[in-house]
Amino acid sequence: MDMSILVRLLSGVVECMAAGAIVLAHDSGGPKLDIVVDHDGQSTGFLASDPDSYAARLKTIFALDSETANRIRHNARESVGRFSDAQFTETFLNVTECLFLPEC
Secondary structure, three states, rough: HHHHHHHHHHHHHHHHHHOOOOEEEEHHHHHHHOOOEEEEOOOOOEEEOOOOHHHHHHHHHEEEEEHHHHHHHHHHHHHHHHOOHHHHHHHHHHHHHHOOOOOO
16 A cells, blocks of 8 residues: 555544544554554544444444543544644654763
8 A cells, every 4th residue: 555545534533533533444554553552541542444343333433422422533533632742742852862962
């Protein structure tokens, strides 16, 4: 797969979470390992891997009471801050600092 397409697909999941959508993403790769992961021990969305699990998760999502749905939305919004430009810059500089400073 063209990596630029993959990046756009993954950023779409993050953008949906930031917008407050309850996401249902594929249970593999980035969504599974980095994106749709618990935040402070709370759910940020749902994962599925085949037609039956997608159907089951959709049934669960449609049956959510408003309090649970709002909690998932809130957790998702809170969790996506780790993908911000500021967070990327801070992490990048922390990891690469010793490459440029002789005292490391």
